[in-house]
Amino acid sequence: MRSILLLAVLVAGPAAAQDAGTKDGPPKRVRSILLYGDEKCPPAQSPEEVVVCADAGDSPYRIPKRFRNQPDEGAAAQAWTNRVESVEEFNRAGLPNSCSPVGSGGQTGCSRAAIRQWYQERLDQKAKAARTTAPQD
Known part of the structure; x- marks a missing residue:
């Protein structure tokens, strides 16, 4: 019985002190x-x-921890296969399926290039979203 009474007094003590200061x-x-x-x-x-x-x-x-050590997305951070593909794409100007205004068959690859670019952008967005939602230390 005494412990219940003591507990009631201890709980009511801070409330009474708060009420006294807010007159x-x-x-x-x-x-x-x-x-x-x-x-x-x-x-x-x-x-x-x-x-x-x-x-x-x-x-x-x-810099806050969630923004530290972000992976580099520049050319130096890309895989060699991606670099080689971009060089090959550049050197194919004028050839069939190259989507180039130069040469006899250059216009035939424009829709293919647009689809490839859209697909790569979609993959990049998913990868970026996965990095930003991952828990940081």
């Missing part, structure tokens, strides 16, 4: 502060002020 309504001033590293939350300058602190990580100048 005049909401606080006059609220400060929101982002803390970096080992910074401490500053105390309120007056009893009418509330200070809200949030931990913002290591440094304001550091």
Whole structure:
């Protein structure tokens, strides 16, 4: 019986203390502060002020973990087979199925090239979406 009474007093204690401080309504001033590293939350300058602190990580100048170590999508990061295919495509100008305005059979490969480009863009979008939705450390 005593433990129940003691528990009731302990639970009601903070509520009574909160009610005592809010006689005049909401606080006059609220400060929101982002803390970096080992910074401490500053105390309120007056009893009418509330200070809200949030931990913002290591440094304001550091790139967040989810954006670090993104894979390079430039030419140097491509596989050799992709590079060879692009060189071959460039050198095929004017040949049949090359989609080129130069040469006698160049126009015959334009629809094929458009389909190939669409398919590659779709694969790239899926790969990029898979990288961005994967959990980061």
